[in-house]
């Protein structure tokens with residue numbers, strides 16, 4: 500198992516003894532500019548002591564309105580794929596590398612904008628604290644932004660998908676795609692294949708969790 504490490508795993512993150520405490524502090528975060536335009540902070544959700552933490556990129560439009568992670572189209576797709584893989588969503592902690600929605604206004608719509616590496620690095624302060632407190636058996640990086648936050652710039656999702664990296668702080672990180680990538684596939688046959696491959700990744704995660 501190779502060792503790579505990113506900003507969320509090279510620091511203890513925000514001090515605090517509970518997820519509720521960290522969440523309260525994060526709601527008034529001004530560490531980068533993104534809080535200025537988003538409706539609200541979207542913190543992680545799930546049980547303390549969850550065996551697995553799924554880390555996405557950032558909240559989307561629906562998550563920004565609801566104040567909850569993974570409740571939009573990509574989150575619903577993740578739910579269905581988790582069910583197919585035999586992983587109970589309620590037993591997982593789900594969160595994002597960046598906690599405020601970054602977007603570009605286009606008419607009445609808000610179009611997703613990719614966070615910069617600098618934004619990911621400052622927001623890793625909160626992700627690091629979540630990981631310290633949840634202390635899962637396995638962390639899953641969903642897509643390139645999460646992979647960068649957890650494993651640094653050397654990781655490449657297309658090359659490293661399905662690999663598990665052991666960090667110096669003792670956390671294992673599994674790399675796969677973000678489910679939003681599946682929503683963008685227009686060709687039906689290719690879409691079915693990609694979805695099946697993602698479910699297979701989740702099944703591999705279920706096996707890793709069972710094997711301890």
Ligand code: SF4
Nearest residue numbers: 528530531534599622
């Ligand atoms: S995106 Fe992260 S670092 Fe930036 S203001 Fe929001 S919580 Fe703070």
